[in-house]
Amino acid sequence: MEEVAFTMQLKPGVAAEYQRRHDEIWPELSALLHEAGIRDYSIYLDAASGRLFAVQKRLPGHTTDGLPTTEIMQRWWAYMGDLMDTNPDNSPVVQSLTRVFHQE
Numbered sequence: 001m002e003e004v005a006f007t008m009q010l011k012p013g014v015a016a017e018y019q020r021r022h023d024e025i026w027p028e029l030s031a032l033l034h035e036a037g038i039r040d041y042s043i044y045l046d047a048a049s050g051r052l053f054a055v056q057k058r059l060p061g062h063t064t065d066g067l068p069t070t071e072i073m074q075r076w077w078a079y080m081g082d083l084m085d086t087n088p089d090n091s092p093v094v095q096s097l098t099r100v101f102h103q104e
Helices: 015-023 027-035 064-069 071-080
Strands: 002-009 038-046 051-058
Touching (some): 015 038, 064 071
16 A cells, blocks of 8 residues: 655644534545545644644555546635645645655
């Protein structure tokens, strides 16, 4: 299984709302992520900086590259755009991370 990690940035004072929206994640979005091959997805928050740290585990042959073109993903980005740093298309600004250590 492929594992990817990345960071995103929340705007000040919105952590509780970000949590609430994810607690109520749309079932159709969860289904879309699963259909694309994501089998484990966690997002962590550094409350002091508002920095989000995300980790996804993806199946071989996943289709996550197609997610940005789906109507559901675009609606989710628009819904979340007021809470975080975004690109002009409402997608979150993402900084990919390089693994420097792993132990099982």
